[in-house]
Amino acid sequence: MKREDLSGYIDGELSDAQRIQVERALTDEDAEKLQTYKQITESVSEAPKPPQSFTSSVMQYVIQQTESVNNVPIKHKHTFARFVPVAAGLVLVVGIALFANSFLFGNDKSANAPQLPPEYATANTSESDYESSLDKGIVTGAGTEEGASFDYANAGSSTDEYSTDSVADEPKPVAPQATSVPEAAPAEAATPADDAKTDTPESPAAAAPAPPANIEIADANAQFYAIIYVTGELPPALSSYPLEPSERGDAELQIPREVADELAALGYETVSVNPDSETALVIYSK
Amino acid sequence: MTHEEEMVIIAKVLAGEHNAYEQLVLAHQDKIYGLALKLLHNAQDAEDIAQEVFVKAFTGLQAYRGEARFSVWLYRMTYNMCIDRTRRAKRAPLQMPHAEEVEFDIKDPSLTPEELLLQRETRDAIERGLQTLPQNQREILILREVTGMSYADIAATLGIGEGTVKSRISRARDALVEYLKRDGTISRAKRHKRGKGE
Incomplete structure (x- = not known):
């Protein structure tokens, strides 16, 4: 009798002939071993039941999934606080670039160039990884927690188009009810003024209507189609992608734009960046 | 639940009767949760994985062809997700469970x-x-x-x-x-x- 046969015997994995052979050859020691095997099986197979709420929470999730797939457009959950550092960092970079441009190339508009609001000037720039991929383009859009109405596209080009004085006074903007990213619709954010168009006539992102999303940052030179923030459980759509730990302690992964659209449709927080790019970036944290 | 019964329920779910999926969850949740708990040694992680397995199975139900038992399909997913999580978390070797964490009698x-x-x-x-x-x-x-x-x-x-x-x-x-x-x-x-x- 082979050693594996005893194990196969209690698992019911032997043929009738093998089973009879094992039973005939069984010694006292084998019988004791079989007894211990059974104890092992009983012990390892014992497990507590899931919490009572388990079934209902699964079904709730399942129904939510069904509804989110069936209901188009989908109302995204917006947490604007998370985008403030990104937006502020981008504004800072663009501001610095415009100032540098004014000084280096003697732009006579520099005298009238607007100063960045203090909250942007002191903003957290921890998203510098992404700024590096964004700092060459035109930035349009708005959406900060403070309700600032700041036409980034026109900053530094025309004081008429620029306004920061409403930061404290105006009511908070209503979070845009974004539809899924791929379904392009005229975007309010992508309405650059003439000056901006003159500055970057080659920028398709500035001219083309961008799909509405949580935040629109049109940048034709940016590396990513969108940046998507995912927290908690990794959605099934991402389970096959390798997560790369980032320096910030979270994880990143690059995904095709189709998957990004899928995540946006599921309500994950999305910053649309370059509508021409084929790759999106997911920032994942537990 | 027999394979045939499972297939009947799956057909209902695919036809839009989503609440029927609850029967499949109830039939398999103990083993799925138990397997995840034994592999992960953490009750919260086990619950998360078990939940994810059922949601993933639901969203991928179209892909289930009935060649293997539905339970086996779920076990495979559970095992793979647990191993994946363990690797990602670099938790190997698994720690002994905290007494209160998976206490059961x-x-x-x-x-x-x-x-x-x-x-x-x-x-x-x-x-x-x-x-x-x-x-x-x-x-x-x-x-x-x-x-x-x-x-x-x-x-x-x-x-x-x-x-x-x-x-x-x-x-x-x-x-x-x-x-x-x-x-x-x-x-x-x-x-x-x-x-x-x-």
């Missing part, structure tokens, strides 16, 4: 207090012994014992030969028996039996 009312104690000691010793096994033996033994999957299904799940499955399970059990001998658990059980005159 399935009391047999016919047992005397002494027998209950012995049963508990044996179970704890087996749990400790499991942690001493090589990872590939421990995982395969858990997969077999918790789910009762056939060697063929385990082989398909792990992408290894059936002979390897058979051999790893046997080695894992033998190693556990040796551990229990060294640990004194087996001799204590023998003494107890002799005391009872069995």
Whole structure:
């Protein structure tokens, strides 16, 4: 009798002939071993039941999934606080670039160039990884927690188009009810003024209507189609992608734009960046 | 639940009767959660994974062709997701569970207090012994014992030969028996039996 046969015997994995052979050859020691095997099986197979709420929470999730797939457009959950550092960092970079441009190339508009609001000037720039991929383009859009109405596209080009004085006074903007990213619709954010168009006539992102999303940052030179923030459980759509730990302690992964659209449709927080790019970036944290 | 019953429910779910999915969840949740708990040793992680398995199975139900039992499909997903999570979290080797974390007791009312104690000691010793096994033996033994999957299904799940499955399970059990001998658990059980005159 082979050693594996005893194990196969209690698992019911032997043929009738093998089973009879094992039973005939069984010694006292084998019988004791079989007894211990059974104890092992009983012990390892014992497990507590899931919490009572388990079934209902699964079904709730399942129904939510069904509804989110069936209901188009989908109302995204917006947490604007998370985008403030990104937006502020981008504004800072663009501001610095415009100032540098004014000084280096003697732009006579520099005298009238607007100063960045203090909250942007002191903003957290921890998203510098992404700024590096964004700092060459035109930035349009708005959406900060403070309700600032700041036409980034026109900053530094025309004081008429620029306004920061409403930061404290105006009511908070209503979070845009974004539809899924791929379904392009005229975007309010992508309405650059003439000056901006003159500055970057080659920028398709500035001219083309961008799909509405949580935040629109049109940048034709940016590396990513969108940046998507995912927290908690990794959605099934991402389970096959390798997560790369980032320096910030979270994880990143690059995904095709189709998957990004899928995540946006599921309500994950999305910053649309370059509508021409084929790759999106997911920032994942537990 | 038979395979045919499962297929009937799946057909209902696919036809839009989503609430029917609850029957499948109820039928399999104990084993899915149990498997995740045994593999991850963390109740919250096990619950998360079990939930994710059912949601993933629901969203991917179109892809289920009924070639394997639905339960086996779920076990495969559970196993793979647990192993994936363990690797990502770099938790290997798995830590012993915190006593309160996965505390459970399935009391047999016919047992005397002494027998209950012995049963508990044996179970704890087996749990400790499991942690001493090589990872590939421990995982395969858990997969077999918790789910009762056939060697063929385990082989398909792990992408290894059936002979390897058979051999790893046997080695894992033998190693556990040796551990229990060294640990004194087996001799204590023998003494107890002799005391009872069995």
